[in-house]
Amino acid sequence: MQIKPIIFIVGLSLLMAGIGQSQTPDPYPIIPYPTSLVPGQGQFVITQNTALVVQDGRFQSEAGQLQQLLKPVLGKPLPARGGNAQIVLNYDPSITSPEGYQLTIAPQRITLAAREPVGMFRAIQTIRQLLPVSLEQKKTTGPLTLPAVQIRDQPAYAWRGMHLDVSRHFFSMDYLHKFVDLLALYKFNKFHLHLTDDQGWRLEIKAYPKLTSEGAWRTFNNQDSVVLKRATTNPDFDLPKQYLRQKDGKTQYGGFYTQNQMRELIAYAAARHIEIIPEIDMPGHLTAAIKAYPFLSCTGQEGWGKTFSVPICPCNEPTYTFTETVLSEVAALFPSQYIHIGADEVEKSTWAQSTACQALMKREGIKSVEELQSYFVHRTEKFLLSKGKKLMVWDDALEGGLAPSATVMYWRSWVTDAPVKAVRNGNPVVMTPVNTLYFDVLPDKNSLANVYQFNPVPTGLTPAEATSILGAQANTWTEYIPSENRVDYMVMPRMTALAERLWTNQNQYDTYRQRLTRHYPRLDALGVHYRVPDLSGFAEENVFTDQTALRIRKPTDNLVVRYTIDGSLPKAASALLPESLPISQPTTVKLAAFTNSGLQGDVYTLRYQQQSLAEPVGVSSVGAGLMSTYVKGQFKNVAAMLKAPASDSVVVNQVKVPEMAGAGSFGVRFRGYISVPATGIYSFFLVADDGGVLHIANRTVIDNDGNHGPIEKSGQVALKRGTHPFALDFIEAGGGYTLKLLYSRDGSDPQPVPADWLGH
Template structure:
């Protein structure tokens, strides 16, 4: 179900004609730029753009005609008409200047004085990045459609020298599981351009749908682009009852042969238009046709592609057969059309999550493996990948594969996309092997993972270059991208909620050479207004001032901290969802009895944030247990197997038990799937109300003093949930159940008391 640090090299500072800029500078938060430039120096005054301002393209600047057009389009929407163009001028001008001294391909300089704006670059891509910086410095009003044009636009005087830290700054979109229109792809590309991304990885095919026209095999889209509602659709439809963002897009639902079908595809003409649109904005589109696995949509139409069986295996769909020459003929024909269509130097083969059982059982595969000296099916997959790589190379293209391509051996010429965070040495092995590596670890760069209050923080603090590489090896890390898998993202609104504002955090990670999270958060405040103007349905910042489970002994107060001044907080106490007509929470709320409160934030424009369900429970302090000779550590029982919830362990037999000194998964509990039950006591040092914060991937349930404190159960990415409990001093019974469903896991428990700083539960508190 799920798939899936950067480029070139770290560039040296240039523009030595201003020596003061060579030193590292602090980030000035009054300039709301994301990503923040390499260096920025404030000036005095401002430059005012009016209809009398001229756009100047001196000699040699004709190479920037596309970028001049982009700037004109931006300004004309606000001023009502484009600027007059000239070949020279020094006063009241915006100058696009060719500068051969700028060595970085996407580097630029921007100088704004009260007399003139000068954008300088060597390459068109650098000039385009300069235009986007100018765009962010301009008022938000330039993004809005208006009946009366602006008479003037002000720009602050400053000087910027800028270039990216990494050459691969990407976003990925899965259009197979759920389909997105050509118009939406253009909107997405515009957002990528605004935040200086330069790669769009399109996942065009998978088991659930084939989305690109292949003229030689018309049934791939005639049949493979359409499906009756599947399990992903049914989950989305159910969730849409309370959240309309989960509703299937009706534009992609049709009646075919008496059946209601979901789907869609891009004709090659439509895709050429999208590619041209992206190219004008210096965004390279990398196509992915996923082989040899995840090919059910193709196999259903062309059954000859398998080793004799079709459908689903134990874990994934049955793949194409790498032992039949007809498979390679099909693959080369398909990729031949893809290569002719996409100008990108990269073609993504996928090659992840391959169910190889049919290969192991195939006489043809056994013969091929014996003939080629292949010892197992992993090497058979490598055989397939090597053949496709040779074909790509014959067409002047580079192959990209998910990091499973490493398992059976891979040539140094292939590019590896690292996604399995539970295989931490994979990018190091690949880089040392000479492979280019693109970092896309599922934690924190799978933006289909449900965001919580730590999601943006986790993205911003991601280190692109993994530890353990020397400087030469580190140059093989091209950069990073975030992936958006759309099994449960059926609409454009839901997609924007999932990737925004996380995408802005990633943009700074892969572009900026210096980072400051507090500054970034302050600058982000201004970007919400720009996103509003661009009609982006972003996730509102989290509300704070409460827990998921709130405990009090007499009374307590709900006193919210609003992250944005313009938010309106509405709430209910009857279990219903807060809506536009619900009560407004505009002052502290006194609570004296156990109750459940649901609340949500709304913007003046009607955008609704997450619904928070707050449980308030009136409790007496739990009395401690009387235990003689309590020993250090917790008893932990571990279970083999996959559990959907922690309750599954109740009917299972433990594989063993051990004592752990701290709250950590015992070494005996082996991946990929297991469960652990921790049992013992907390030696509470003083009476009070304690807050606990449990982060789990996958599920966890915390009970203290026989009271449910945190319920973070189920299969999900790392999510933090919180709760409180009233405890007397002494030994309090402690139970924590944890399950891992497959892949990498996270288990972290923090606590605080009376609003103190979060910290780990001390080791000397744990007893059994």
């Protein structure tokens, strides 16, 4: 017989079927959505005769950028006067927010009003998003029309940032310009550029030329080996040839930016009202610098300690000569009010063993190596303040003490009280939690919702204290992101969700997804290799009792799905997947979506196995809820956790990380029964950060084991109606705390599994 599947989902499933397929296109597909938008009647058509009238000289630069946007399509600049149709740029001192603006589009006139040039620039980006995609292609394919509308707009948060690590892998100056353009399009205002780390020093420092002649280059490391292996099936993981060189018979990877190159990028970003914040990581993460200048470490050499790389030595005066000289050049180069020094993940064992550090600690009354790091940070901040700069650090720097004048970036999700402590210490805070806003974590179908629903204000703050939360940013660390295409894939479209959360700060997720489908063609035109939207309607590990059929749901009409059943990867020339693919024997199906522009989506591997219906077990008495057993320790996999002694147990009525799990790393064992109300094929989708393994009816349903980000895996099991053994094992390696359980039946929206289904 053919069993109709009933679907359980562990995690948040985004059922995007139908979006953009049978709905009237939104005439205002703006991201981030404006604070207030009132639709109008009619449209404004921009022609060569439309006048661009600038009524206040402070907006000349922004008017010039609007001209640059329109000229390739119109063929010439708009005249400054005349004509019946006009675009008028007005100064309006009543607008309170520096980035605020008002935009009125009527059939004969467009009025842009702002108090500051930055507000006028944001208004122009809104116009850009309302114009046809042909604008980005710089060719005329029809009239440049704008729908009538009245918009009043301003951002909810002052800090709306994106971060890019150019140290682990290097990216061209052209790509950094492209990155800035995307930030501008989506109204970001901060670009955090991580310029130095163990793996490479990327900025020219004239006083220390070996930082780039030697520190900017490396032989292949373990991260390069990983990406090169992945490149055999995905060219986006290949190391760009222009960043390879031969020296002393060895292949080296690297590159750096000259100060003149960086100065030009800074000016380019500033014209788009984006502040570039440089990060020179210290006192840790400086292997590249120590290799070039060994005197910087306490031991006179680079190396690796118990957890992290050997840092520079805060107890020797030549260290401060170096850091202050470097930071002087950085301060002179970057007009940003901030300089980020990291101060995170510092391996302090060499400090504890150093006689110079012991002498300094005795002389200064320093009681611990944590306080010694604080000594370094305080001294560095005092120097930066003398240069007119503000110190910025990761939240690790709170340990040992931090001055209230420093700005803290919170990233350690497992240290839940860190942002509250920082605020109450007087520090402004930018939220960048690893469990949501680390864009180097592999995206999946839950990622957009997770980012969009992120609340920048942590729990525990009063409304008055919440004003110290400046905003948020997403961080993209590039250990395993070697190419510009891969950066695009990792950040897009997630950064659009963050843009709307930080600017609009309203929950309009359903309309956001609809508007997002209108942005993919624009991103295509801009050459952005974004992550293709997810397909849905299937599991990875599938079972059938007699036969079944594969039916997938597409989020947009502009996708075609191709598949193979011979083990090969689907290509653009592979067979088209039919609406319903019958399956009656063990089969492995590989499928991928392709866009009209030629982008390929993720490859899905779906395995099908025949399975008999599991018989329910006879149990005389079942108590409510599952038994949740907490296990302290650091575990690489579930098997290791199962061997460890239990710390505590509690009965829970849902699968989630228990409140008693307060350590940075731990495991949880859930045991009991699940009583299913009908015979069928049950599908489960398990989202766990880090690992999880699910057994039902003593069958392995999902193996999502290991230390990793919030990856979703799915599987099925054939069950008869009744009660079946349930076991779920979860490990947390630190920082994620992601474990969710939802279910859906017959394609309905996901919802929590009823508590009365679970017993022990």
